[in-house]
Amino acid sequence: MEINFEELxxxxxxxxxxxxxxxxxxxxxxxxxxxxxxxxxHSEIVGMLPEGNWITRAPSLRSKLVLxxxxxxxxxxxxxxxxxxxxxxxxxxxxxDALLTGKAKYSSIFNYPTLSWADVGAVGWLVDGAAIxxxxxxxxxxxxxxxxxxxxxxxxxxxxxxxxxxxMTHLAFGTAAQKDMAQDALNRWWYPTLMMFGxxxxxxxxxxxxxxxxxxxxxxxxxxxxxxxxxVVQAEYLGLTIPDEKLKWNESKKGYDYSDPxxxxxxxxxxxxGICNKERxxxxxxxHKEGEWVRAAAAAYGKKQQESQxxx
Amino acid sequence: xxxxxxxxxxxxxxxxxxxxxxxxxxxxxxHGPFLEEDLALTNITLDIFGRAKSLLEYAAKIEDxxxxxxxxxxxxxxxxxxxxxxxxxxxxxxAKTIMRQAFIDCFxxxxxxxxxxxxxxxLAGIATKSIKEITYHKRHSxxxxxxxxxxxxxxxxxxxxxxxEVWAFTEELFEMNEVDEVLLKEGIAVxxxxxxxxxxxxxxxxxxxxNVQIPExxxxxxxxRKGIHSEHLxxxxxxxxxxxxxxxxxxx
Numbered sequence: 088m089e090i091n092f093e094e095l096x097x098x099x100x101x102x103x104x105x106x107x108x109x110x111x112x113x114x115x116x117x118x119x120x121x122x123x124x125x126x127x128x129h130s131e132i133v134g135m136l137p138e139g140n141w142i143t144r145a146p147s148l149r150s151k152l153v154l155x156x157x158x159x160x161x162x163x164x165x166x167x168x169x170x171x172x173x174x175x176x177x178x179x180x181x182x183x184d185a186l187l188t189g190k191a192k193y194s195s196i197f198n199y200p201t202l203s204w205a206d207v208g209a210v211g212w213l214v215d216g217a218a219i220x221x222x223x224x225x226x227x228x229x230x231x232x233x234x235x236x237x238x239x240x241x242x243x244x245x246x247x248x249x250x251x252x253x254x255m256t257h258l259a260f261g262t263a264a265q266k267d268m269a270q271d272a273l274n275r276w277w278y279p280t281l282m283m284f285g286x287x288x289x290x291x292x293x294x295x296x297x298x299x300x301x302x303x304x305x306x307x308x309x310x311x312x313x314x315x316x317x318x319v320v321q322a323e324y325l326g327l328t329i330p331d332e333k334l335k336w337n338e339s340k341k342g343y344d345y346s347d348p349x350x351x352x353x354x355x356x357x358x359x360x361g362i363c364n365k366e367r368x369x370x371x372x373x374x375h376k377e378g379e380w381v382r383a384a385a386a387a388y389g390k391k392q393q394e395s396q397x398x399x
Numbered sequence: 400x401x402x403x404x405x406x407x408x409x410x411x412x413x414x415x416x417x418x419x420x421x422x423x424x425x426x427x428x429x430h431g432p433f434l435e436e437d438l439a440l441t442n443i444t445l446d447i448f449g450r451a452k453s454l455l456e457y458a459a460k461i462e463d464x465x466x467x468x469x470x471x472x473x474x475x476x477x478x479x480x481x482x483x484x485x486x487x488x489x490x491x492x493x494a495k496t497i498m499r500q501a502f503i504d505c506f507x508x509x510x511x512x513x514x515x516x517x518x519x520x521x522l523a524g525i526a527t528k529s530i531k532e533i534t535y536h537k538r539h540s541x542x543x544x545x546x547x548x549x550x551x552x553x554x555x556x557x558x559x560x561x562x563x564e565v566w567a568f569t570e571e572l573f574e575m576n577e578v579d580e581v582l583l584k585e586g587i588a589v590x591x592x593x594x595x596x597x598x599x600x601x602x603x604x605x606x607x608x609x610n611v612q613i614p615e616x617x618x619x620x621x622x623x624r625k626g627i628h629s630e631h632l633x634x635x636x637x638x639x640x641x642x643x644x645x646x647x648x649x650x651x
Binding site for chain 2: 132135136139142143145146147148149150151152155156158159163164165166169204255259261262263264281370373374377378379380381382383384385386387388391
């Protein structure tokens with residue numbers, strides 16, 4: 088009897104079973120996942136840079152340890168995700184090459200600058216908060232290795248979000264200058280964070296397949312709304328003002344009405360016009376290039392060791 | 400110098416040495432030669448910052464003037480810092496960072512193993528916790544010295560250059576002054592002169608296996624025991640202390 092692979096794949100999706108690396112899968116599904124997971128991995132790696140910008144200036148020993156551990160976690164997430172993507176038949180070198188040459192995308196939020204210590208707090212609170220909204224959904228993604236990587240990543244991310252909020256708490260209840268710093272960070276990060284959920288549903292080119300394949304389970308607008316609802320309360324507690332005059336509770340939808348971010352700016356930053364796009368990519372390229380002789384030395388030494396073992 | 404003064408100065412010296420080294424190492428985070436190595440070096444950096452925090456906490460407690468470990472780290476001037484000169488030297492390339500680290504790891508393992516037997520319980524406790532960490536750090540830096548020394552021509556050249564830039568700062572690690580004398584009598588401090596031949600033997604063996612030449616008659620730099628540093632420390636502190644100094648009444 089001939090097995091109909093496509094029916095088998097569809098029936099797994101219908102039963103909420105995981106698709107595993109050795110299972111048959113449609114080529115578009117594979118491509119979609121490689122794109123999404125590798126972009127996610129790149130985002131973690133590039134995301135080390137804006138926060139890393141404050142490691143040497145963290146204002147207390149404790150905050151320095153916390154930030155350093157956080158940036159290291161992001162690197163660890165990058166590592167799991169590259170491994171999950173490799174299970175789909177792409178090599179780490181190919182993915183890195185796509186990042187370094189600017190062919191691959193990463194989350195555009197990391198092209199915004201971290202200008203003050205409050206930005207480290209705001210990135211944890213808002214950016215990690217938004218990332219968690221996306222990632223909680225991805226824990227139930229249909230591709231097994233991705234789903235499992237997300238379970239682990241989500242635990243750490245929610246820790247990071249609490250740490251970010253803790254920084255905001257110290258600032259918001261601190262001196263007048265600290266409170267100003269916190270408000271300024273919220274003003275600058277609010278709309279870029281709303282953009283993280285992607286374009287409005289009516290304009291989102293990749294969403295339809297992603298929902299059908301259960302790679303994504305909620306739409307961009309649904310997630311964005313949930314994020315706004317959650318964050319308004321948190322800002323109120325801090326005594327900070329969300330920079331949106333139209334923000335208003337809407338009883339009929341049991342959620343807040345809010346202003347759209349500037350989608351023209353969104354497209355412009357994705358195209359490369361953010362103040363940090365070039366610097367982020369240059370920093371990645373510099374580290375890669377300066378590490379080349381280190382990697383070559385390790386490979387050469389490893390080879391010599393193997394040869395001497397064979398000879399002995 | 401009374402015992403309390405000596406103990407404060409000793410803890411500060413150890414705390415500062417860990418703090419400035421970790422501060423230097425943390426410049427690599429996010430910029431390492433490849434992802435796994437970036438994570439490994441950051442782990443090491445975290446251990447060393449953690450040790451710095453414990454030692455400065457203890458120094459603040461000994462001093463008993465209401466200062467915290469953060470006050471000590473962020474509100475002292477370069478002349479009040481007593482970190483070893485080797486720790487403030489710029490990272491350079493990865494070979495120089497690794498060479499500096501191998502020298503320090505080798506010293507630290509000998510030092511903290513001895514300090515674990517100190518009659519001061521807090522220092523002995525911090526040392527005991529550190530031994531396990533430093534054992535791993537040393538394995539890491541020593542194995543990279545071997546890779547660089549025996550890897551490619553380029554890595555070997557870079558390792559030798561890294562060695563040449565750092566070697567002159569190693570002897571200072573063993574310098575003793577009145578602080579050591581006072582505490583040695585009480586069984587609190589480590590006798591650094593006893594560590595030196597052990598260190599030299601291990602390092603000579605390592606460098607020999609890595610084909611690194613040790614030139615004769617290198618002038619050995621010192622000064623940190625008196626709080627006199629190279630030009631680099633001023634910049635490190637300017638960067639590290641900028642926020643607490645800009646906002647004197649703030650809590651973070």
